[in-house]
Amino acid sequence: MSIRDFILVSMLAAPVCALAGDPHSYANTEAVRVRAAALDLKVDFSDRRLAGNVRLDLDWKKPGQHALVLDTRDLDIQRVVAIDAAGNEKAAQFRLDKRDPIFGSALRIDLPEAAPAVRIHYRTAPTASGLQWMTPEQTAGKKRSFMYSQSQAIHARSWVPLQDTPSVRFTYTAQIAAPKGYRVLMSADNDAAHPLNGQFRFAMKQPIPSYLLTIAVGDLAVRQTGRRTAVYAEASVVEGAAKEFEDTESMIEAAEKLYGPYRWERYDILVLPASFPFGGMENPRITFATPTVIAGDKSLVGLIAHELAHSWSGNLVTNANWQHMWLNEGFTTYVENRIVEAVYGKDEAVMQLVVDDGEVREEMAEMSDNEQLLVPDLKGVDPDEGLSGVPYNKGRWFLRFLELRYGRDAFDPFLRGYFDHFAFQSIDTDQFLAYYEEHLAKPHPGKVSRAEIDAWLHKPGIPADAPVSRSPRFDAVDTARTEWLAGKRKADALGAGEWVTYEWLHFLNGLPATLPPESLQALDTAWKLTGTGNAEIAFRWYALTIRSGYVQARPAIAAFVERIGRRKLVLPLYEALAKTDDGKAFARQVYAKAKPGYHPLTQGSVERVLADRDVGEGP
Ligand code: BES
Ligand code: ZN
Secondary structure (H helix, E strand, O other): OOHHHHHHHHHHHHHOOOOOOOOOOOOOOOOEEEEEEEEEEEEEEEOOOOOOOOOOOEHHHEOOEEEEEOOOOOOOHHHHHHHHOOEEEEEEEEEOOOOOOOEEEEEEEOOOOOOOOEEEEEEOOOOOOOEEEEEEEHHOOOOOEEEOOOOOOOHHHOOEEEEOOOOOEEEEEEEEEOOOOOOOEEOOOOOOOOOOOOOEEEEEEEEEEHHHOOOEEOEEEEEOOOOOEEEEEHHHHHHHHHHHHOOHHHHHHHHEEEEEEEEOOOOEEEEEOOOOOOOEEEEOOOEOOHHHHHHOOOOHHHHHHHHHHHHOOOOOOOOOHHHHHHHHHHHHHHHHHHHHHHHHHHHHHHHHHHHHHHHHHHOOOOOOHHHOOOOOOOOOOOOOOOOOOHHHHHHHHHHHHHHHHHHHHHHHHHHHHHHOOOOOOEEEEHHHHHHHHHHOOOOOOOOOOOOHHHHHHHHHOOOOOOOOOOOOOHHHHHHHHHHHHHOOOHHOOOOOOHHOOOHHHHHHOOOOOOOHHHHHHHHHHOOOOOOOOOOHHHHHHHOOOOOOOOHHHHHHHHHHHHHOOOHHHHHHHHHHHOOHHHHHHHHHHHHHHHHHHHOHHHHHHHHHOOOOOOHHHOO
């Protein structure tokens, strides 16, 4: 099937949800909205299931309506009851629609009248797309099992029946039963001193969208790193993580200075096993992070700045649906850079801008026009598949363009006002634009034209007058690279002994797509790139070795992709390997070993790459 046919077929199956306008949810939010959820679940590691019930408190929007449509995916719905104002429970009729491979099944509940609440008794499937269940052997400590959720973008529905759209916010409480000795964490009021007695209770009083609902259960130690920050991780990881993330409180203070008080009370970090499919996830009060950011020298903690930045952009002001994801990720990438600048200095911040600008440009060269838009059409498209650098770095570039045109004196207060104005709301790009017109364009006329805004927001590519970032520190890297490529310098004379991570990334990104294996051998001998503990350097280097046929790196590549399940790091390597028959055979061999340790998301992505014929190869 060609991509076009695929999109066409998927569109036919897309959820029908007229007014709410979220193409990824079946919920009838124009009639009713979930206001609060109360979870009561038991964690069963032997069955790989969560089982119990959820009570949803409802706000009915339209008189005369009493049908409730929820999102679910592979849930076993056992019983639904309506709860009246006096708290009496009465069985309600329900129907589960046929399962759509991307969106799951609509759960249609017929209520005799607009009940103030419903309770749904259910259990999850062992294959729930939003949960990863790990055996003790797959953890660092090897003693206890581990389970965690990843709800963004549309996987909350695989562990709780709810309105799985970021346009709805709700508060929640939870009562979670787990085996004794385990710690349970949620995006709520975690208590580091909680006894590990198998009974955990949580309350989250700030309303959040469903994609920020989270749970993790495992053998977790904790270290405080500041007055409102702590790190949770397996015992063997927690010390190193606490050291690496010791600047978190300074980051919060830097962000508060720019954008106003941190509104979520605590900011803790949970370091997950290396199979976590993302770098980080901004679950409120408890960021989830991959251990691959622990480079030992804080060189990758920009990721923490990123997840922290979401406390303003994303968690406080939320994209109304995933087509407006740049409102979450573009703003966050911009704020991340401002935090890095405040805490680590301009040099570091600018190097990141140069690398990110170059990478998103390169990425866009391979994309369709629609994929290059800040507000793409995602109807019928799996939001996991729609992920790219565009919402992140084109979005961030646009905001930097505004910053430079208006100046920080105007732009910083504007952004702070934007976060205050839309706090705890979900908005789309037009709402941002209206606010921009009123609060930045109007008071400062003549700085930016409407056509320029339109080009950034609604045209493919990067506008020709986009600001170009320059790092003086990269000049030396460019010279070293050019001279080495021209044979005027030996590999060991690059002067890379003092390079920080971003200098290496800039060096690697500027190399030709392939090099003779002997050249790579020389680099490797001089700088020991194969086997480096820095995951960002590693995956760029390994991709180059694969393209260049430098097969000496293969054992290290195998070890890397077997240990790490972060999709961004491993997928490019499988893709590069899959380009040759021999590489593909090697990749399949490696994947067979790696698969049990991967999250369902990473498994799905890798399997699409290694399939005999790609979906996109048609007709
Ligand atoms: N919210 C995202 C992760 C995400 C995006 C999960 C889309 C599911 C769907 C998170 O804030 C993020 O962007 N993480 C990045 C790290 C960041 C430093 C760019 C990642 O995981 O690579
Ligand atoms: Zn993000």
